[in-house]
Amino acid sequence: MTSEFSFIVLTYNEEQHLPRLLNSIVKLNAPLFVLDSGSTDQTLKIAENFGASIKYNAFENHPKQWDFALKNFEVKTPWIIGLDADQIVTSELFDLLAKFKDEHHKGINGIYFNRKNFFKGKWIKYGGYYPKYLLKMFRTNIGFSDINENMDHRFIVPGSTTVWKKGHILEENLKENEISFWINKHNRYSDLVADEEIERMTALRTQTIKPKLFGDPNQRKAFLKKLWWKLPRFVRPFIYFGYRMVFQLGILDGKTGVLFHFLQGFWFRLIIDVKIEEKLKHKS
Structure with a gap:
């Protein structure tokens, strides 16, 4: 199992999306943590089958849910990657993560991934939606959730960050x-x-x-x-x-x-x- 980073994923009735995400990262062999807010479908069973450590927290909004996750999971790796259940790690990003070494990122506290957003099967390429850089990877106990937002959740890190322009995540909520x-x-x-x-x-x-x-x-x-x-x-x-x-x-x-x-x-x-x-x- 990699000692470089762990994944944290938020879920609520994500049986449609979670296998898609977890299959895209499973070969990275990284610790997996899932924070659920009361799923009634097969979400928890799917997470268990992928070896996830699971906790429950009642949902109020996304920033506070992420805040709970970062404060309550016992992450032992130096880096955390926070993903939504309806996202997928592309082969480009997979390769970057497979080669990732903490020792090569001294002085860097956060990494932005490039997102491609889909709506009804269509990649939204224009209108300010691409490129779209999201801070998704950050140092453990340094990155935190911005709870001054109610809906538009984001992670924050002090200090230097870098952008992986070719490291894409795909986001498509099939619901x-x-x-x-x-x-x-x-x-x-x-x-x-x-x-x-x-x-x-x-x-x-x-x-x-x-x-x-x-x-x-x-x-x-x-x-x-x-x-x-x-x-x-x-x-x-x-x-x-x-x-x-x-x-x-x-x-x-x-x-x-x-x-x-x-x-x-x-x-x-x-x-x-x-x-x-x-x-x-x-x-x-």
Whole structure:
């Protein structure tokens, strides 16, 4: 078994996705930890068959779930890789991990993987969705989950990071092939984001990451979020959707891609603004 890194995976009724992910990493022979939030399907049996150490924690949101996982699993390797159950490690990334040595990464505390996102079987290549760098690998007891976010979970590390541009993970939630699932899921997410933004308005919540336009991928995202919060509600979804379609070439993603950009870049953002307005009126 490798002594370089361990995998942690969050699950909830992932029998459709988990075998796909675990088969893509099993030959790395790395310790595997699974944090479940109450699966009622075959998820836990699948995890057990792959030799996973399993814990349970009631789900509140993704950042807090990851925070629990990082604090409660007894990881003994110097590095952790945090993956979602609907992701797959590609052969390119597999090769990078198979050759990975901690001694070759002195002074580095985190590694960004490049993600390809799929919707209804279509790779979303444009609209700002590729390349998309996610901090997924980090030093044990140094990387942590940003619990100042309600929905948009990310890992944070102090110090230097590096980006593996050719090390791809594929992300495709097959449940979202049913549009009702996608809408119900993002309707729940919109409540989390609306509550979070209201707390930011009243300084009850601040950004953990320092916003920086020309910083690392997380710093750039923090900068864009700070800009987003300053834009007028109900106008910003139109601006953002137009920007994704025209300047980020989302129109080139075809019918399925345009549907994704409309739902994720416009509909979802508009619903958040509506809920912020409703919640503010309720408070007053």
